[in-house]
Amino acid sequence: MNLPARQHLQFSIPKMIIRKLCMRQSRQLLALSRRAPVSSRFQSTLPETPVETLQTSIRDEIPRPENPLFEMVQAQHEASTPVQQEFTSDEPQRSNFKKLGTTVKSSYDPEDVIRNPPKPSQISLEMLLAAGTHLGHSTSRWNPQNSRYIFGIREGVHIISLDVTAAHLRRAAKVVEEVAARGGLILFAGTRKGQKRAVVKAASLAKGYHIFERWIPGSLTNGEQILGHCETKVVNALDEELPNFKSDLADRPSLKPDLVICLNPLENVVLLHECGLNNVPTIGVIDTDADPTRVTYPIPSNDDSLRATCLIAGILGRAGEAGQARRLKMAQEGRTSYTPITAQELRLDPFTGMVPGGEGQKK
C-alpha cells in the first residue's frame, strides 16, 4: 500500500519544480540572454559522480538545441571564472585526501543519553561509573537498610557498589519489559529539575505515561475526583482505538498504572504510599539516604546526578520499548500474553457485573 504512494511522490516533486522554474524565469530568460545566477553550492558537487539531480533530469527530458533553458543548465557545469576553474581542478585531489587522517570514533556526548539511551543489554560497570551512580550521600545521612548496597566509605560519602547497581538495574529493566509485554500501563515519575526530558523520552519509548511536575496527592486513592474528567479510550490488541466502546467507559473508575517508576523517591513519598495502598508495584532509584522498603524494586544509585538518573530512565525506557515491540508482534500473529477482555464483558456494568439497563439493574 505504502510503496506506490511514495513512488508517486518521487516523480511529482521534480515536475513541480520544473514547472515553477519555467513559470518564473522562462519569460525573462527568453527576453534577455543573460547568465542565470549560479549558486556556488552546485559547484561543490563532483561532476563525475552520477547523481540523479535536478539538472540532469531536465537535460534528459528536453532536447538540447531547442531548449531555451539549455544555456542556463549548462552554465552551472562550466567553471567560468579562474577561481572557479581552480576550485574544480583541485576537486579530485581534495576527494583523495579526504580519506586521510583520523576519525574520532567514540566521543562522549552528554546529549546521547537522552537522545539515544542504551539498551538493558548494554549495561556495563564502566557506563555506570561514568554516570556517577556510585556516589552516595554523606555518611551521616545514611539509612542502615542500604548497607547491603554500599561498597565502602570514601571522603565522607558512601560508595554504592557498581555491580549491585547493575544487577538491580537489569532486574528492573526486565520487570518493565515484561509489564510492557503484557500491556500494562507504565508511569514514569521524575519531579526534580532537569529530569523532565529524560522522563518524557523514557515514557515515549515505553509508550507509557510521565509526570515531571508535582504528583497530585490522591490521584490514586481519590482518582474519581482528581482524574475523573480525564479522557480514556478502548484499544484493541494492536493499539488501535475502538470508538464504539466510548460510551461504555462512562461509569468506569479512573485508570491505575500497573507499574510506577520513580526517579526521586524522597520527594515522592506520597506517590509511593498510594502505590502501596493500591498494590501497584514500583521501581525507585534509592540513594543511601532513602528508604529502600518504600519501593518494590529498588535500584541503588545516586539520585542527585542528572546524568545517573537520565541513564537509568533511558535504560528502563528502552526496556519498555522492547516489551511493547514484543507485544505488538505477538498481537499481529494473533496471540496475546494476557487474557483479553471480550466485548461482552466490556459492555457489562463494572459494579454490578450485569448488562446495563437490563433486569439486573432494576433489582
Added chain:
Amino acid sequence: MASARLSPTANLLRKSRLFALPKTLNGPKDQTSRESGTATLPHPIRASIVTPQSSLARGDWGLKRPLPAKSTSEKSSRPVVRLHALDTYEHVTDFESAADHTVTLEKFQEMHMPMSLPSKVNYATSVVPRHQSPFETHLDNTETSQGLQEPGAKQFRHTGPWLAGQTEAEFAAYLKQVTRNKPELLKKLREQFVAKRSAEIRKLAQDNGEDLEAHPATVTDAEFNVYIKTLRNDPFALGPVVFDLLDLASPPAVPSERIGRKYYQSPGTKLSSFEYAVSGPPKTHPSAGLSYTRSHALIHNHAQFGPQAHQRPVEARILRPKGRFKGRMARALAGIGGIAVEDLNAMTFVEQGTPPGLTFFDASIPGGGKYWVTPIRASIDSDGRIGLSSYRASATAKAPYGIEDHHKPSTLTISDVATAPSPLVPRLDRQSFGQPRFQPSTENRPRRQPTRGTEDVARSLLNNLNSRS
C-alpha cells in the same frame, strides 16, 4: 597482580578520575596568611577541576550532583572549581572557585620567568644574584636520587626533620621515635664504622704498596663500643655523624662567639640553596612546577623593532606605598600578576621619576596606583610561597610598546585666566552674606561681573542689600 584479586567494582573505582584526585595538602603553617578566612592561600592545597563545555552547560562536573550555574558557568567563561566535600549533611556539594590559583599560574607563565633557587636580592648594591636553575643535575636531588652519590651534589630534601623549625612537642616526639629505632640506628652506625675502617686499611695498604684485598676490615664489639665512647667524648666528631645517621638538614650557621667552647658541630649544609639552610628545606620541589624552563636567555622579538633586550614590561598594582607599617619602615608592596612583591628600587634615598602613588598613597590616580616593572627573578621559598623580584621598567623597555607610567597633571600649569588678554581676574572667594550655599539658578539672576573699581564695589554692595531684604 594486586588488581586481579580485586572485585571488578573495586578495580574500576580505583582507576576512576574522581578517586584519583590527590589528597589535600597541609595548609601553610604561619598565621599571617590565616588572618583572613577569604584570603588566597600562598600555594594551592587542593586540586582544581575543570569540565568540558558540553557538560558544563548541564552543570555536570562528574561529582555527586550538578553544580549550580550561578556560581560556575554564569560567573566565568572558564570556570575552575576546587572541591571541599562531595556531599555534606545539608545535601550540598561544597566547592569554590579555584580561579585564584589557576589564573595566577596563567599570569605567571605569561611572564616567561624561569624558576631560580632562592637567594637574597640586595637592592642597595643593584647586583642581581646569579640565576641558578633548580633543575641542574647536581642540585635536583632527593634523598633517594642516584645523583646524590656524585661529589658536591646537593639535595632539596632530607628524610629527617628540620630541627630548627620544630616546636618543643614535635622535637620530643621525634626523640621518642629515634629512641625506638635505636637498634637499627646502631646497626647502621656499625656499617658506617666498618666502611670507614676498611677505607683506612685500604689507604694504609696503598701507601705501603701491599695487596689491597689482603686485610679485610673486621670490627669486634669491643672496638665498636670504644668507637661510640670516643664519639660521645668528642662533640665535634659526634655532630657530623649524628646528622649523617639521621639524615637531618643542617641548621643555619651560628656565629662562633655566641656558643660555648665545646659544641656539637654540624656538617656543612647539603641543601641546594643557602636560603633553604636558613629557613628550612622547601615544602615542594624548588620549581613548584610553575615553570620548567632552565634559563632566562630568551630574546623577545618585537614585530616592528626587532629583538629586544627586555621583555614586555608587566603592569604592577601598588598595594601599599612606602612608609611606616606596623611600627617599622617598610618598602612599597606591589602586586605583579597576582603575586605580592616588594618594590626593589624603593630603598634608594634619592628618588627621581618615582611613579605616583609609590611614595605615599594617592587617591587621585584613576583606577589606583600602577606602574610598569620588569620581573627579574622568581623562586620558591621554604614555605612554598612565590618570591618574585622585579625592577621598575626602564624607558628603553617601555618605549617599543608605547607604554608609560601614569603622569599626574602638573600643578604648576598657568590657568587660562592668567593667560587671557583681559586683565580682569574673577573673584572666586566672594559670596554674598545671605546667599544660600547652592546657586538657585543662573538664568534669572544677574550675572555677576568681575570686580572693577569703585563702581563695582558699589554695585555689589547694592546686590547684597537687595538680597538681604
